[in-house]
Amino acid sequence: DLGGGPLAPALATATAQDGRLLLFALRFAALGGHGANNAREVVVLEQSTPDGDFLAWRGLGNPGPGRDEGRRVGVPVAVTAPDGRVHLFARTAEKGLSTRVRESDGRWSGWRDMGGGEAQDGFRTAVDGEGRVHVYGAGHHAVHHWTQDAPGEPVTARTQIDAGPVPGTSPAALPADDGTVDLYYRGAADASVTVVHAGGATDLRGFDGYGPVTAAASPRGPVLLGRTAKGLVQLRTGADRSVRDQGPVATAGTALHIGGDGRAVVVGLGPDARPWLWRP
Numbered sequence: 377d378l379g380g381g382p383l384a385p386a387l388a389t390a391t392a393q394d395g396r397l398l399l400f401a402l403r404f405a406a407l408g409g410h411g412a413n414n415a416r417e418v419v420v421l422e423q424s425t426p427d428g429d430f431l432a433w434r435g436l437g438n439p440g441p442g443r444d445e446g447r448r449v450g451v452p453v454a455v456t457a458p459d460g461r462v463h464l465f466a467r468t469a470e471k472g473l474s475t476r477v478r479e480s481d482g483r484w485s486g487w488r489d490m491g492g493g494e495a496q497d498g499f500r501t502a503v504d505g506e507g508r509v510h511v512y513g514a515g516h517h518a519v520h521h522w523t524q525d526a527p528g529e530p531v532t533a534r535t536q537i538d539a540g541p542v543p544g545t546s547p548a549a550l551p552a553d554d555g556t557v558d559l560y561y562r563g564a565a566d567a568s569v570t571v572v573h574a575g576g577a578t579d580l581r582g583f584d585g586y587g588p589v590t591a592a593a594s595p596r597g598p599v600l601l602g603r604t605a606k607g608l609v610q611l612r613t614g615a616d617r618s619v620r621d622q623g624p625v626a627t628a629g630t631a632l633h634i635g636g637d638g639r640a641v642v643v644g645l646g647p648d649a650r651p652w653l654w655r656p
Contacts, residue, residue: 378421380433382407385629386451393460393480395426400452400464403435414447418466418476439466439474439487455501455509459528463509467497473511473522475531492533495520498546498588505555512559514543519559519572540570540577545588547572550598560591560600567605582619583612590632592640599640601632609642611656620656 384402391397399421406413418436423429440446450467457463460480468474471494477485495513502510507527513520518536525532541563548560552573559572560580567584570577583589583602590601597614604610609630611620630644642654 378430380419380421383419384416384451388452388454388464390454390456390462390464392422392456392462392478396423396428397426398422398454398462398478400454402449402451402466403433405435415443416447416449418449418452418464420464436464436476436484437487439468439489445469450497450499453499453501453511455503457503457509457527458507461528463501463531465499465501465511467495467499467513471495473499473513473533488530490522490531490533492520492522493536496546500547500549502549502551502557504551504557510549510557512537512547512549514546514561517542519543519547519561537572540572541566548589548591548600550591550593558591558598560589562586562589569600569602580612583610585610590630592632592634594634594640595638599632599634601630601640601642603630609644609654611640611642613640624652624654 382404388400401419403417403419405417406415417438419433420436421433422431424431438446438449440449448469452464452466454464462478464476465473472492473490474487475490476487493515495515499511499513508524509531511522518538521534521537522531523534543561544564545562550558552558556574560569562569569580569583569589585602585604587603592599594614600612602610607625609626626644633641635641645651
């Protein structure tokens with residue numbers, strides 16, 4: 377039991393340069409009704425050594441400056457840059473993005489507001505072929521984008537990405553072979569998945585469904601995880617572009633993992649609250 381509760385049901389992970397695992401969460405530090413306190417803080421759980429025991433949960437504060445702003449902070453996401461820095465991001469009350477950075481020696485910076493337009497919670501991160509950190513979020517009319525001018529520089533807001541349709545889900549981000557980052561998402565009120573890449577946007581055939589998709593790299597190419605219209609788990613593998621939609625019915629929170637043999641493993645919970653593994 378790692379403790380740390382009460383936590384919001386969305387966790388983020390990152391691996392430090394020395395191999396230690398970091399787990400990030402949003403904690404309800406105080407929660408009450410009728411004018412009582414409603415405070416939230418971002419917290420981190422860190423391993424003492426690679427593959428070792430975990431230290432105590434540590435509070436990282438809240439990017440909101442006041443009580444009302446702090447109760448509207450989003451769930452954290454994190455990514456490790458090639459230089460060893462761990463970049464932590466959380467949506468602010470203004471629906472922009474704020475960040476804290478863990479240096480390679482374990483020291484944390486303060487919260488810094490990166491601005492940007494209004495975006496949905498559920499941001500996705502990626503590191504491109506040059507080592508630059510990218511963050512993407514679904515906006516009202518396009519995908520919002522934050523990145524670095526060069527590796528090691530601050531992450532700042534950029535021009536919105538409007539090559540594809542208006543996003544209906546959070547975009548999955550995956551480094552491409554040419555060093556750029558590809559985005560995968562369903563458009564608003566659209567069952568198909570659009571891929572936004574350096575050359576424009578294309579639609580994936582045979583992967584219709586609903587809800588966001590998850591993307592992971594494998595030795596045989598990108599693997600996509602989604603759901604069919606009937607709620608079944610479906611995978612699109614990079615080897616033969618085939619779609620396998622004979623998986624179990626899943627509740628929220630299904631995860632995709634690529635094993636050491638390059639095969640996809642899907643982890644989730646069924647309607648009976650029992651965890652399952654699917655290895656197609």
